[in-house]
Amino acid sequence: MLKKGSKLYSILTGTCPKCQNESMYIDQNPLHLSKVLKMHDHCSHCGLKYMIEPSFFYGAMYVSYGLNVAIGIAAFIVSFAIFDLGMKGSFLVIFASLIVLMPFVLRLSRNIYINMFVSYEGNVPK
Structure with a gap:
């Protein structure tokens, strides 16, 4: 399911x-809150520029909104319906x-957003 080459991976x-060969983020740990959104400028393996255009990741706010709504609904169902x-x-x-899931949602929304526009091409040289 999580094979290299898939969008989910x-x-x-x-x-x-x-190319899926290196992390887009400078610090891999999303719990380092001061560095949660710090990204490399480009991939050192294939040369992909992550900031495709100025303010590219503003669109990730819409993805983040959807993820937060889904988390809120799930938390409500679990707390209200199951735990009463x-x-x-x-x-x-x-x-x-x-609040607890905020750093994960921030990164996940950026990952989802950039994967909507860039496709896997395998081991592409620079």
Whole structure:
């Protein structure tokens, strides 16, 4: 399922969508909050420029919105329907889950967005 060459591999690992040989991010750990969105300018293996055009990743905000809505709905269903916490408790669970998952959602939304525009091409030399 997570074979090199698939979009899902690139999205979940944060690797270059064109060659999938190296990470797009300077710091691989998304929990280092000061560096969560710091990216290399280009892939050192295939030369893909990650910032395809100025302000390219502003579009990732729409992807992030969708991911956050999905997380909020899932947190509500789990807290309200399964654990029977009530409305206030469910709201706190939604809020806490969105805060805790924020760095992962930020990176995942960028990974999804760039993979919408760049396809895998294998081991492409510079």
